[in-house]
Amino acid sequence: MDSSLTNIFPSSSSTIASDVDALFNFIFYASAVFFSIVVGLSILFVIRYRRRGDEPATSQVAHNNLLEIVWTVIPTILVLIVFFWGFKDYVRLYVVPHDALEIKVTAQKWFWSFDYAEGASSVNELVVPVGHPIKLLMSSKDVIHSFAVPQFRIKMDVLPNRYTVAWFEAVDTGSYNIFCTEYCGKGHSEMLGTIRVLPAEESAAWIEANSNMGKGLSLEEFGAMLYKKKACVTCHSIDGSKNTGPTFKGTFGSQEKLKDGSSVIVDENYIRESLLNPKAKVVEGYEPVMPTYQGILKDRQVDALIEYIKTLK
């Protein structure tokens, strides 16, 4: 196939990708032919029949039934081919193979979390084995998002009121971008993630290690790790600068003014509530966009984050 066209595509790294590209190319070349006919003839006629003085047209033919039929029937046949071809691959895109490894995907403003059957979990980073079908069972905690991986040619909306499903089988190891493609507010363009496709053993090892995340670490070290892994870092700084949310620096023990005019001392209980039920108390000067971590953070992880925030003086 023409290399100039494949060059602008992202790599085709899933089992379905090259089929999608094949249809894309078919439509591209068929369109190119039609475009050349329409534009080519227009240019030809404009040059050939350009009006120079006041002379009238040299013909007034106004219809030709044979022509009308030809240029109705040929495009109709072509689009029917495109329809069936597109439908065939669409079915493949959404019928999940039986032996697929299921991973739960949760979208919320503005990050992705992934939960594995083994108990492992991660944020914005999905680790999967190469050459094995992966089923994504997806739902959203707030508005509609959309899970898109251009290099796999997959995309599916993620809804707040029901599960949607996507699947892929990666053919090459490597890192691939995840984009949120349904507009979801301020952080929409930051709602990015990575899929790391590893050889089967390495991916299994990662999942194993991740299920025991935090083992052998002190609470404080574990908290520092979660701060990054659970995406707190996208909204809270630790150096005192203001971001989407207030900085963690020096926050513990301080007095915080709330939106409703009251104020509160930042202690363990307040932080716990901020994580599990963030809308209960909203800090003055900030939008109520802190996502709830109910169901995402386990008890020990909440403890760890509290310990970590305490150390940021």
Add this chain to the structure above:
Amino acid sequence: MSDTAPKNYLNEQKGIKSWLLTHDHKRIGLLYLYSIMTFFLVGGVFAVMMRLELWTPPSDLFSPDTYNQLFTLHGAVMIFLFIIPSIPAALGNFVLPLHIGAKDVAFPRLNLASWYIFIIGALFAVYSLVSGGVDTGWTFYTPYSVTTSTAVVPMVFGAFVMGFSSIFTGLNFIVTIHKLRAPGMTWFRMPLFVWGLYATAIIQVLATPVLGITLALLIMERVVGIGIFDPAMGGDPVLYQHFFWFYSHPAVYIMILPGMGIISEVISALSHKKIFGYKAIAFSSLGIALTSFLVWGHHMFISGQSELAAMVFSFLTFFVGIPSGIKMFNWVATLYKGSIDLRAPMLYALAFLFLFSIGGLTGIFLGAMSVDVFLHDTYFIVAHFHYVMVGGTVMALLAGLHYWWPKMFGRMYSEGMARVSALLIFVGFNMTFFTQFMLGIQGMPRRYASYPEQFAPLHGYSSVGSLIMAAGFILMGFYLFYSLFKGARADKNPWGATTLEWSIASPPPSGNFDNVPTIDSDPYEYKTAAGPNG
């Protein structure tokens, strides 16, 4: 206007009041024309601001919140305040009665009321703009639009109100076309622009109420908390998308059908040749209008709707494309053996053929389900609908504006400057949007305030293109304005065209025709070199 100019609709009555209370379809057409041009300027400024932000990857010139408002306002202003009323309400109002040999539309008072309703709706939109803006995208998708803290309600209410204006105009035109055709003007002797307006009016009357209901439900959900779309209140967000696209897909044809009508007029008139395939073009307009109601689900292939529904929508989508293809071929065939005059209206009509072909053909990629999954909500979509709406509708609007300008104002603009500006717009447009097809294929999602480094070169190129296009439009604004005062006087029929409006003075007298014309031939009877009239 000097006093020696013969009495016409522009100088017969004077003063602001004579404009604000006019019942003359020509003056109402101009009121619309000035309104939409103002909003086009506003929407255009938003567009350039967006392109400036997107010049470089980080979100630096504006905050993400501001950027989100910019793309929302650009979309909402261009769709609801500019493109939907543009051709039907501005040019349609001016031309339709002239085309069918009538003195006015069927309901002149209602016609004026439509303009006032449009302006009231527009004021709500402007109010929303100054009271915090909107950041939902012009599609107002739930549940985001129910939960955001921006001024969604006034904007949505504005769109709701403007819907009535659109419905009234549609109604007015349907009755006008049925009842006020001059004696002898059978359905198949109507100019094709009239067919285009007729098909458009049907969609306006049938589809717009659904938008009204949807927007009203959205407002009730936000204000009173009735749970229809927001799952937090027990609603279903995908239901909103069905409602919304049930209107908004046919609305695409509200935007393009009258444009296609203009292209038929201009290509025939400036080739001095009978239109090729008159009936095929007329019926394809109706075909488009009817099938356009059955394809809304192709905006929702990945929304979670059932696979079966998706399949049916994809199938029907391909059939709405065929009539547009038929029109393209007929226009090209009209050029064959014509006597092609390359002045400004024709340049824009040719630009239309070029750009709208690309817009239409790229639609096939998006109708093909598996490919749509890949391209949905990327810049490919953005490029596709700009090729359709700017490459199609706006080019047709410009063709029509340059074609009827001498009739409207009795003056000619500078042909030389018109050519330069057409060239700038054509080149700038392709630079801006062709690159966006490539961005989309590379996976660049739409509505991103910042983007990864890998997309930077194409985005930069696109931004430069938008400035070139803007320069073209500024030049156009200048020469058109200048022509109003200093342009050479236009005679009755500067293009040698055959439709009725060219048989009366430029600008026309207030009552259009001194005597009711009687029609005894087809609209496009041109002479042939070798023919008996040669």
